[in-house]
Amino acid sequence: MTSYLGSSARLAVMALLAFMLAMASARPASMRILPRAAPKAPSDDPFYQPPAGYESEAPGTILREREISVAFLGLIPDPVKAYQLLYRTTAINGTAIAGVTTIFVPTSAKKDRFLSFHTAYDSSATICNPSYNYQLGAAQTDIISSAEQLILQVYLLLGYIVTSPDYEGPDAAFGPGHLEGMGVLDSMRAVSSFKTLGLSSANPMIVGTGYSGGAIATGWAASLHPTYAPELDIKGWVQGGTPANLTGTLVFIDNTLFSGFIPAAVAGLAMPSAYGAELNPIINGILTAKGAQVLETARTTCAVGDILAFPEMSLLSTEIQSLGDRLLYQPTIQQILSKNMMGVNKTETPTAPVFVYHATQDEIIPYANASTMVDSWCSNGASVKFTTFATGGHATTEVIAIPDAISFVEAAFAGKTASGCSKNTELGSILNPIALGVELEPILTKLIDVLAHLGQSDSNVKQNLNVLNEVVTW
Secondary structure, three states: OOOOOOHHHHHHHHHHHHHHHHHHHOOHHHOOOOOOOOOOOOOOOHHHOOOOOHHHOOOOOEEEEEEEOEEEOOOEEOOOEEEEEEEEEEOOOOOEEEEEEEEEEOOOOOOOEEEEEEOOOOOOOHHHOHHHHOEOOOOOOOHHHHHHHHHHHHHHHOOOEEEEEOOOOOOOOOOOHHHHHHHHHHHHHHHHOOHHHOOOOOOOEEEEEEEOHHHHHHHHHHHHHHHHOOOOEEEEEEEEOOOOEHHHHHHHHOOOOOOOHHHHHHHHHOOOOOOHHHHHHHHHHHEOHHHHHHHHHHOOOOHHHHHHHOOOOOOOOOOOEOOHHHHHHOHHHHHHHHHOEOOOOHHHOOOOOEEEEEEOOOOOOOHHHHHHHHHHHHHOOOOEEEEEEOOOOHHHHHHHOHHHHHHHHHHHHOOOOOOOOEEEEEOOOOOOOOHHHOOOHHHHHHHHHHHHHHOHHHOOHHHHHHHHHHHHOO
């Protein structure tokens, strides 16, 4: 693999690797630091409730703010300043809703810019919100955002302020692109106006990044930026493993090991802030008793729990809903899914440079859908660097691409990204210096296997650190 990292980025990646290794070898006895009072779940925390009259505020207006303590796995304090903002954003139907974003501020932070990091929490339950899982003492309900917090660290080591929004909004609506995109852009507006940060500009430079489910938020924020929030000084976007076409992804993973993502997306699309008004009457009319139980589980469970609960489940089966394989041809469902395809409308074309990367062997998100999105954006005048990874699967590609992602972020902030579109293929499996990602695929597979034998009741990371340590050292 060819990667040209600056010395600061290379040191940051090395530091991240060292940190990951330290985390992997840590034993539960070293993870006992807890606050006096554990944070409340979002459904019980008054901070998440917007004040009366907030609907009249402009999108991106800060409604509440607080300083918090953040931690890895809820147990190991992250030695940075951290804040959370409740801000006004917008539902699919244009009405006001509120979202929360978490801000990480490193020592000697660069004050003219920040990075927006969109973690792949891929869940339709508010207990899975990153804003909750990041907090010291929080029960680790979402292992994905906890793991991606390690990647977030590299940007802090490079001196960037990082904000990570709950882009799914107050309902935890997983899947609806326009809602997630607006949630990201309004988070950027809120952070830009947050005076406690002491930003040197009222319009700071911004780069957005996200992988997998986080790439839904990233890709749609990039698409909506020119029309919804054109005043933001966004210098670039980084998105990998992009679910550019929800229909394509659904068909791709239906009845596979990863089919648990599907009920979470159905639940997300049917949330009140998304397409609930149109979708719920149809869903309620066609679900079987088993299907209703599946959907109810998806409304209360995080991504890993969904995967463990519903492997090799087919949404297109009459065991789940009465339409069977005709489900995708139901007019309202077909219309909603068509609205969630990136690159269809020319007006939804990114104007800031985009780095897109995807593995041809991705077993969760179809490569062809991402490639089609890139071709559409390029034909509409976008500047896109598209890197194809010919080795590795979905999980390892996120790790393998870290150096390239960092390089693009730094180039975007420096105004040195190339204009126009380019495509390249990476064939090597050696990461510089952490491209052992491909070789780690068997370990990740074993992790899934171990978790599958644990059962849902053992999904809490704190209760299973001994199992995770065994997997890491396998």
